[in-house]
Amino acid sequence: MPARPILELVNVTKAYRVGETVTWGLRGLSLRIYPGEFISVMGPSGSGKTTLLNIAGLLDRPTSGKVYIDGLDVSRLRDRELARLRNKYIGFVFQQFNLINRLTVLENIELPLIPRGVPRHERRKKAEEALVSVGGDPSWLPKKPLQLSGGQQQRVAIARAIVGEPLILLADEPTGALDRRTAKRVVNTFISLNKRGQTIVVVTHDPEVANCTHKIYMIRDGNIVEVVEPDISRCIINTVR
């Protein structure tokens, strides 16, 4: 295992204040993720999984504690610097697809490549490759997201997350909206991305998805309570159902 984690959370808390009420999303969580790892996070509803991904993905800041990306303390960075790091390091698949409905599928997928100055024809090629690799069809490219089914939209969102070859892919319930056959394809995509070195963190309620990863972090009340060894024979791609 390389010495330096690609992502490290140290004693991270997150408090949500609504009026007088404070809800704790995370309560002093620490976590290290090394390059090439493929991990999953499971836990009951409200345990802090989405909060964890938002903080790890630099979409939100902790109330206290430290977040390091590739050894860099991101706590003091301004929003613009955070956004730059996010574009370079992180691909995000959201529970709700979060596609931009007035843009075409192609325009959605190529978005992360625009700040990097990738020429138009190359953006198109990479976008098409990313879409096909997650089981999508090139005929979707000129369409608007709302002309596609929910499962198709989620595949577009995954294509957008991987098109820029991020160092870390963070996925929040990536198969939740997909039928089983499509879910298998998406998990296969994650597995082959990981084999090519992609670091992946997947939040999932589905044990058949978690069992395809290398390590399962169980989270409860804003903290990791257990690390479980997956059973690969119970990975969705190895089940006949």
Ligand SMILES: Nc1ncnc2c1ncn2[C@@H]1O[C@H](COP(=O)(O)OP(=O)(O)OP(=O)(O)O)[C@@H](O)[C@H]1O
């Ligand atoms: N924006 C917010 N404002 C107030 N409380 C919030 C906010 N976001 C999350 N919380 C609270 O923080 C805690 C953790 O929420 P989080 O969404 O991270 O859980 P989760 O494990 O992802 O849940 P689920 O599986 O239902 O998506 C919950 O008690 C939740 O109500």
